[in-house]
Amino acid sequence: MNEQKPFIVDENLLGLVKRLRMMGxxxxxxxxxxxxxxxAKANEQNRLILTKDRRFFQRIPQGRAYFVxxxxxxxxxxxxxxxxxLLEADDPLSRCFRCNSLIEEIPKESIVGRVDAKTFGLYDKFYECPTCRQIYWEGSHFEKMQSKIQKIKKSLG
Ligand SMILES: [Zn+2]
Incomplete structure (x- = not known):
């Protein structure tokens, strides 16, 4: 079994980025x-490259990339x-979809005026990305993603 590394993806795999982040x-x-x-970025941060570009893949030193x-x-x-x-450390729904940072739970008072009134009224648990300041909450979308994650985990065994 391969050792898990953090990943960096090429521009042909942008749909995969958010899905991997969703899985943590x-x-x-x-x-x-x-x-x-x-x-250069992959080397600097010791990330494994995921690519769909065969020519690029062939240029990368062995063991540093995976061809999707x-x-x-x-x-x-x-x-x-x-x-x-997946590893224990891969905690689903713990990362910002936009920038990959680990999101943090924040008190509801601190998001006054930063989400619409309906959302503010409906939910109590909010999270913020410390890097890009994106706000997340456990709404219906969150529940859909959780069931999707469970299905993915199940079919992976
Ligand atoms: Zn972010």
Missing amino acids: VDTIDLPGATDDELL TSGTPDEQLFEVLRQYP
Whole structure:
């Protein structure tokens, strides 16, 4: 079994980024970066490159990249998680979808005026990304994602 590493994905796998983050897996992308910039970042942060670009893959030193063959982002997620199984540390719904930082629970008072009144009235648990300040809450979308995560975990065994 392969050792799990944090990932960096190429621009052909952007749908996969959010799915990996949803599962709690440390994953970054570098929009607009060249192959060399991606490689440099991967080396600097010791990240494994996920790529769908065969020519790029062949340029990368062995063991530093994984070539993704699946077509849809959902299939790609399964493919990667079969190859690099989830670890205890991969806590689903703990990461910011936008920037990959670990989100933190914040007191409800601190988001006054930062979400719409309906959301504020309906929910009590809120989280904030310390990096990009995105706010998250445990709404219906959250529940849908949780059941999706359970299904994914189940089918991975
Ligand atoms: Zn963020």
